[in-house]
Amino acid sequence: MYPQSNNLYWLGINAPETELFETVELLGSIDDLPDIWGGVICLNFDKPDEQDHNLFLMLRQPKLWTWAVYVVNQNRYSECLCDGIFDEQSAYKNWLDINQKLSRIPDIAQVEPLIGWLGVQRARRIKPLKQLCSLGIYQYPIVDAFYPDLYSSHRFVLGETKREVLEPDKLIDRIRVCKQCNSGHLNYVEVCPSCKNIDINIQSSLHCFTCGHVGDQQLFLRRGKLECPNCLTQLRHIGVDYDRPLETHRCNACSHLFVEPDTLSHCLNCETQTETAELIVQTIYQLKLGQLGEYVYQHGKLLQAPELSIKGKVDAGYFENILIWLNKIALRHNERHLLLSMYLPRLEEYSNLYGDNKMFALLDQITLRLNGLFRDTDICCQYKQDILLVLMPKTAMASISVLQDKIEQLSRLIEEEQFEMHVSAVQIPDPAINEGTKIWLANVIGDIYAAR
Ligand SMILES: [Zn+2]
Ligand SMILES: [Zn+2]
Ligand SMILES: [Zn+2]
Numbered sequence: 272m273y274p275q276s277n278n279l280y281w282l283g284i285n286a287p288e289t290e291l292f293e294t295v296e297l298l299g300s301i302d303d304l305p306d307i308w309g310g311v312i313c314l315n316f317d318k319p320d321e322q323d324h325n326l327f328l329m330l331r332q333p334k335l336w337t338w339a340v341y342v343v344n345q346n347r348y349s350e351c352l353c354d355g356i357f358d359e360q361s362a363y364k365n366w367l368d369i370n371q372k373l374s375r376i377p378d379i380a381q382v383e384p385l386i387g388w389l390g391v392q393r394a395r396r397i398k399p400l401k402q403l404c405s406l407g408i409y410q411y412p413i414v415d416a417f418y419p420d421l422y423s424s425h426r427f428v429l430g431e432t433k434r435e436v437l438e439p440d441k442l443i444d445r446i447r448v449c450k451q452c453n454s455g456h457l458n459y460v461e462v463c464p465s466c467k468n469i470d471i472n473i474q475s476s477l478h479c480f481t482c483g484h485v486g487d488q489q490l491f492l493r494r495g496k497l498e499c500p501n502c503l504t505q506l507r508h509i510g511v512d513y514d515r516p517l518e519t520h521r522c523n524a525c526s527h528l529f530v531e532p533d534t535l536s537h538c539l540n541c542e543t544q545t546e547t548a549e550l551i552v553q554t555i556y557q558l559k560l561g562q563l564g565e566y567v568y569q570h571g572k573l574l575q576a577p578e579l580s581i582k583g584k585v586d587a588g589y590f591e592n593i594l595i596w597l598n599k600i601a602l603r604h605n606e607r608h609l610l611l612s613m614y615l616p617r618l619e620e621y622s623n624l625y626g627d628n629k630m631f632a633l634l635d636q637i638t639l640r641l642n643g644l645f646r647d648t649d650i651c652c653q654y655k656q657d658i659l660l661v662l663m664p665k666t667a668m669a670s671i672s673v674l675q676d677k678i679e680q681l682s683r684l685i686e687e688e689q690f691e692m693h694v695s696a697v698q699i700p701d702p703a704i705n706e707g708t709k710i711w712l713a714n715v716i717g718d719i720y721a722a723r
Pocket of ligand 2: 463
């Protein structure tokens with residue numbers, strides 16, 4: 272079945288003569304790309320920008336994951352998207368190899384492009400690209416090409432790695448990003464540990480042993496000698512007459528003297544101030560096909576939707592345990608907590624209607640919106656594919672209407688007409704939880720489904 276044609280397609284200047292391929296087909300533009308599986312193409316542009324743009328547009332075509340793609344002039348962007356620099360021999364060999372793999376796929380139209388792309392050529396890697404103009408610093412151009420509607424290719428890759436669709440191959444970098452807006456554009460600034468003001472000075476202080484006075488070294492300098500400005504004793508020998516106390520900084524706002532300033536991070540994007548320890552650490556990997564990805568590639572099983580990666584999220588077992596624990600505490604101390612549920616009834620329908628790409632993008636949007644909504648102490652769990660549970664300690668049932676309002680506002684921000692989210696809540700404690708969390712939760716979820 273493959274290859275379907277023995278042509279080398281060429282986009283750009285200086286198309287070569289060919290020996291191994293039957294013909295070299297010169298394309299006028301991306302629009303002339305033939306609608307075939309398993310082709311081979313090389314791009315040759317003078318201007319890197321033009322090449323990058325054409326590569327991106329090209330890989331958005333639904334069948335392009337099955338093509339062998341080359342360039343004449345490699346750059347950092349093209350490295351993330353193609354199979355290397357064009358050389359007829361190796362291009363021909365690679366193209367045959369890919370086509371051989373394609374002929375073993377039972378239903379090629381069903382293959383998820385990213386998994387197919389990684390599956391048919393095992394040397395391919397999902398490579399991160401450092402782009403200083405982007406908020407998150409690192410992007411994954413191949414993911415952006417296949418899923419152009421995503422807000423963040425990084426978050427997508429993170430979710431797919433967690434599910435073992437992808438697997439880390441090589442550590443590229445570790446960066447810190449703003450916990451509010453995920454921007455990697457941060458400024459670190461030393462501040463006063465007492466009042467957090469940035470107006471601090473290094474001060475060389477001296478300590479007079481005679482009267483105990485501590486002060487700026489400058490004020491001890493008189494007529495070329497060191498003399499205490501307080502008791503006028505001449506200070507000759509360090510360790511005998513005076514010493515240098517440890518405090519070396521002074522805050523001009525609150526006059527606090529200190530040894531080490533604190534370091535705060537200022538987000539250059541949203542201006543949030545964060546303690547450096549609270550910044551989100553992102554580990555940037557180059558990735559390859561993971562275990563589940565391999566399985567999906569081999570067996571052609573359709574992918575489940577990626578998990579909603581809400582901050583403070585835990586897995587189902589952990590969530591059940593926390594629920595028991597919190598329930599017991601609530602019973603003993605007469606406290607009230609809230610179990611909030613968010614149900615996305617049309618998720619499956621949505622993916623059937625619009626395909627996985629659009630669904631991934633939708634989940635990405637929901638994640639982005641929800642992350643701003645919860646407190647650090649709330650515990651989230653994607654208990655079912657279409658149900659998200661949030662345990663909100665010390666939250667009264669009375670606040671549910673406020674929450675519902677907020678979530679509805681958030682839902683309206685999501686740029687999808689088909690999007691629907693049902694919010695409900697259950698009050699905790701409930702003595703029935705102690706008898707069996709799983710059963711209790713199954714009942715709660717049954718009610719959510721039934722209420723639709
Ligand atoms: Zn003195
Ligand atoms: Zn201060
Ligand atoms: Zn920020």
